[in-house]
Amino acid sequence: AQSVTQLGSHVSVSEGALVLLRCNYSSSVPPYLFWYVQYPNQGLQLLLKYTSAATLVKGINGFEAEFKKSETSFHLTKPSAHMSDAAEYFCAVSNSGGYQKVTFGIGTKLQVIP
Amino acid sequence: GAVVSQHPSWVICKSGTSVKIECRSLDFQATTMFWYRQFPKQSLMLMATSNEGSKATYEQGVEKDKFLINHASLTLSTLTVTSAHPEDSSFYICSAELGDDYEQYFGPGTRLTVT
Numbered sequence: 001a002q003s004v005t006q007l008g009s010h011v012s013v014s015e016g017a018l019v020l021l022r023c024n025y026s027s028s029v030p031p032y033l034f035w036y037v038q039y040p041n042q043g044l045q046l047l048l049k050y051t052s053a054a055t056l057v058k059g060i061n062g063f064e065a066e067f068k069k070s071e072t073s074f075h076l077t078k079p080s081a082h083m084s085d086a087a088e089y090f091c092a093v094s095n096s097g098g099y100q101k102v103t104f105g106i107g108t109k110l111q112v113i114p
Numbered sequence: 115g116a117v118v119s120q121h122p123s124w125v126i127c128k129s130g131t132s133v134k135i136e137c138r139s140l141d142f143q144a145t146t147m148f149w150y151r152q153f154p155k156q157s158l159m160l161m162a163t164s165n166e167g168s169k170a171t172y173e174q175g176v177e178k179d180k181f182l183i184n185h186a187s188l189t190l191s192t193l194t195v196t197s198a199h200p201e202d203s204s205f206y207i208c209s210a211e212l213g214d215d216y217e218q219y220f221g222p223g224t225r226l227t228v229t
Contacts, residue, residue: 036220043120043159043220044205089213090157102218104157 002027006105014113019063019078021108023091024073033074034092034102035065044090050074061085069110086112116142118210120221127198128229135193135224137208143188148218149181152205161171164191198228 007022025031032051036044049057055067065076074091091105115138118156127133134207137147145166157177162173162183180202185201191210205225209218 041205041220041223041225043118044209045220049217091185101163103160103161106157 002093002095002101002103003103004103005106006089006091008108009106010111011108012113013081013112015083016080019081019085019110020110021076021089021091021110023065023074023076023105024026024072025074025091025093027093027095029095032094033065033067034094035059035063035074035076036092036104037061038088038090038107040087047076048088061068077111081110081112083112083114086110116210116212116219118139118208118219118221120206120208120224124227126187126227127213129199130197132196133198133226134177135206135208135226137191137193137197137210137221139210139219140195140209144210144212146211147185147191148209148211149183149191149193150207150209151206152223153182154205158207161192173206182203198226200228202226203228220222 003026005024028098034049035047038044047063048057050057050067058064063102065077088107088109091100119138121136147164149161151161152158160173161176164183164185165186166185172178187190205223207223209220
């Protein structure tokens, strides 16, 4: 079985500060890992994904995440928060190979304080 | 890029009626589409996997007869909520899988309110 744990349902940062959203995964096989962003009343947009290539993954809007197998983590970071980053962020995992089922974390709501 | 649309974006219906939600892949063909349900302030829960030309695969606890899924073409999957009740009110999101990329492209969602 696969699962993800997002630590912190709400995170507040000041504009210009570092954004760190935590995600730990559990998977019986090498995982594919994703971060999605959701704005109010909208669907999900893929920020970045890890698919067993480079462990440091760069995504859109200046976000990046590092896959750390030893820590079973895939934390999302951004050096400098912008007001437009305020949204809900979901970490997700799927088993690599074959039929895909993506399991989502509960989400972390990011608040950016001006 | 790959675009997925949903229609309608918002629907209000009376208890006991049925509602159909469409999910379309606009610029690619999708053999597999997924239907999710999202309750307020909660994560997405996979309801079913929709395969073109075959029956959908439902997740445990999802009523097949209540949530009818039809994937009649490579660009269209529909979810029909039959005999809707207020507890069916939710945000329904579909996604379409593109090739071997393991990436799902999500629609904008449909907010269903049952009165």
